[in-house]
Amino acid sequence: xxxxxxxxxxxxxxxxxFGIGLVxxxxxxxxxxxxxxxxxDRALTGWALEQHTPVLDQWMQSVTFLGSSTLFLIALFxxxxxxxxxxxxxxxxxxxxxxxxxxxxxxxxxxxVAQWRPETGMLPDPLSFWQRYDLAGYTTGHGFRAxxxxxxxxxxxxxxxxxxSKYGAALSVLAIVAVGITRIYLQRHWMSDVLGAWILAFMxxxxxxxFEMKSSKAE
Numbered sequence: 001x002x003x004x005x006x007x008x009x010x011x012x013x014x015x016x017x018f019g020i021g022l023v024x025x026x027x028x029x030x031x032x033x034x035x036x037x038x039x040x041d042r043a044l045t046g047w048a049l050e051q052h053t054p055v056l057d058q059w060m061q062s063v064t065f066l067g068s069s070t071l072f073l074i075a076l077f078x079x080x081x082x083x084x085x086x087x088x089x090x091x092x093x094x095x096x097x098x099x100x101x102x103x104x105x106x107x108x109x110x111x112x113v114a115q116w117r118p119e120t121g122m123l124p125d126p127l128s129f130w131q132r133y134d135l136a137g138y139t140t141g142h143g144f145r146a147x148x149x150x151x152x153x154x155x156x157x158x159x160x161x162x163x164x165s166k167y168g169a170a171l172s173v174l175a176i177v178a179v180g181i182t183r184i185y186l187q188r189h190w191m192s193d194v195l196g197a198w199i200l201a202f203m204x205x206x207x208x209x210x211f212e213m214k215s216s217k218a219e
Contacts, residue, residue: 014209021203025105028199032138032192033113041190045118048185056185064182066175067142072149094208099148102204106144109196110136118187140189143197146179151201 012020031037065071076095083091111129115138125131150172157168180194 014206014213017206018203018210021199021206025196025199025203028192028196029109029113029138032115032196037190037192041192044184044191045187049187051185060182060185063178064142064186064188066150067140067146067179067183069141069145072145075149094211095152098204098208098211101207102144102148102200105200105204106139106141106197107133109139109200113138115190115193117193118190137189137193139196139200140180140183140193141197142183143180143189143194144200147176147198147201148204150175151205155205 079095080092083089110133114132114136116123116135117137120135123135154169154172157165157172160168176198180198183189183194184191
């Protein structure tokens with residue numbers, strides 16, 4: 001019994017995970033801004049360029065849709081209807097609130113780190129915030145949307161604890177990784193853009209878990 005108690009106390013709390021995510025995101029962003037990962041980014045992008053075939057291009061274009069704004073908004077609409085029918089307004093608030101939280105951080109990172117996409121030809125106008133945001137690739141929008149949406153499904157799959165929940169969790173992870181790969185393959189983002197999006201999603205979900213823990217204690 002004492003060993004079990006020690007194991008439980010050794011497990012990191014959501015607050016600690018959020019802190020680790022925040023520090024990791026800051027440190028990784030500084031490394032990207034400093035150009036420490038530039039050689040790795042260029043090497044992987046160059047290798048991906050050599051793998052292009054018409055069939056693979058078509059597959060990658062299809063898979064990258066899993067991280068699109070269109071799919072995300074459709075999923076949000078359907079989830080909202082489900083939660084409204086189940087009278088779970090708090091789930092809508094959590095989903096939208098923490099997605100906007102992550103989106104806000106992504107705006108800050110894109111404008112401050114200013115790592116331009118691989119296909120960027122001309123640098124954007126320094127005074128055009130929208131152009132700077134659009135051409136900046138750190139962090140990838142597709143990567144973050146996929147990590148948030150399918151990360152949410154991953155969390156929910158683990159809560160259900162049925163025979164199919166493990167398959168749902170595994171497919172969610174597969175979708176997140178697949179979208180990240182497509183963004184590199186399609187020359188839309190660097191490797192560091194994708195990794196940054198995953199770290200951002202980890203931090204956001206850690207914050208969500210921390211919020212849920214505090215809310216349950218308050219009740």
